[in-house]
Amino acid sequence: MKADFFKELNLNNISHAYLFECKDSNESHKLIDNFIKKILCTSNKEKPIFCDECKSCKSFNGNSNPDYLEIFPDDKDKIGIGSLRGDSDKNRGIINVLNETSLISNAKVIKINCAEKLNDEAQNYLLKILEEPPKNSHIIMLSSRPFKLKKTILSRLVKINIQETGLINEFNGIKIDPLFSEILYREYDLDAMSEKEFNFLSDLFKNTIESLDNFNFSKERILDTWNDDYLNFRLNVLKQNIFQTILGKFKKTNNKNLVITSSLNEERLFLFLEEIISLQALLANKVPINKKVQLDAIFDFIQ
Numbered sequence: 138m139k140a141d142f143f144k145e146l147n148l149n150n151i152s153h154a155y156l157f158e159c160k161d162s163n164e165s166h167k168l169i170d171n172f173i174k175k176i177l178c179t180s181n182k183e184k185p186i187f188c189d190e191c192k193s194c195k196s197f198n199g200n201s202n203p204d205y206l207e208i209f210p211d212d213k214d215k216i217g218i219g220s221l222r223g224d225s226d227k228n229r230g231i232i233n234v235l236n237e238t239s240l241i242s243n244a245k246v247i248k249i250n251c252a253e254k255l256n257d258e259a260q261n262y263l264l265k266i267l268e269e270p271p272k273n274s275h276i277i278m279l280s281s282r283p284f285k286l287k288k289t290i291l292s293r294l295v296k297i298n299i300q301e302t303g304l305i306n307e308f309n310g311i312k313i314d315p316l317f318s319e320i321l322y323r324e325y326d327l328d329a330m331s332e333k334e335f336n337f338l339s340d341l342f343k344n345t346i347e348s349l350d351n352f353n354f355s356k357e358r359i360l361d362t363w364n365d366d367y368l369n370f371r372l373n374v375l376k377q378n379i380f381q382t383i384l385g386k387f388k389k390t391n392n393k394n395l396v397i398t399s400s401l402n403e404e405r406l407f408l409f410l411e412e413i414i415s416l417q418a419l420l421a422n423k424v425p426i427n428k429k430v431q432l433d434a435i436f437d438f439i440q
Contacts, residue, residue: 288421
């Protein structure tokens with residue numbers, strides 16, 4: 138558990154929506170509840186922690202803050218649209234809370250536990266809210282299996298992992314590249330993955346890495362081979378490649394120019410990353426685009 142995860146948050150510019158990747162544990166809830174208390178706190182704005190003395194903090198501690206709503210899975214271990222709309226007497230509904238004037242805090246917060254249990258109807262309902270969030274409102278989602286959420290929802294969330302990643306070293310006796318393991322962990326349900334699917338993704342990963350190798354690199358080759366139904370996977374490989382480069386892991390090897398990203402300075406790497414994320418958002422939202430043109434534009438960062 139990353140107990141210092143507050144360092145990853147810009148408390149001066151809090152986003153309207155977060156996804157905390159974590160287990161449904163008391164430790165996770167304590168950390169996230171402290172973050173929510175800070176958002177709702179009306180004192181000590183210059184300090185990175187709540188005061189625990191104002192009316193907002195005290196009402197939060199007493200589970201009675203009117204500017205806060207917590208959503209749980211129902212008796213069937215699902216979260217349906219009724220839970221979000223407040224169809225029962227259990228809660229007032231997300232829209233009602235977010236559209237109301239704050240009563241004792243300066244913001245309104247919704248916390249959705251086990252977000253992977255949102256059904257399709259509930260996710261579509263939530264997506265509309267995320268597309269046009271009310272002013273001074275924040276949605277905090279917790280999930281240990283974020284790959285079950287729609288890509289369109291994930292693209293609108295600031296994602297923060299507050300637990301040690303459950304990376305695997307091998308699959309059915311086959312050793313896995315650490316970078317490939319990172320992508321599998323974040324994007325796929327390994328428990329349900331077949332050997333056929335794993336082998337396909339493994340080959341796709343190797344093919345993608347080869348096309349990013351400095352000695353083989355050709356932008357035309359990428360424009361042709363990446364323009365398929367697996368573009369998002371390839372972009373994830375490239376994105377993780379950039380993360381590795383930023384962290385300096387490639388600098389620790391003798392092959393400093395092993396990948397094309399190693400030729401860029403940190404500023405251009407971050408700009409490159411922004412372009413990739415923007416393209417992934419277009420793909421997630423099914424915006425009609427010319428993939429080849431988009432790829433050509435983002436690979437202009439490689440000189």
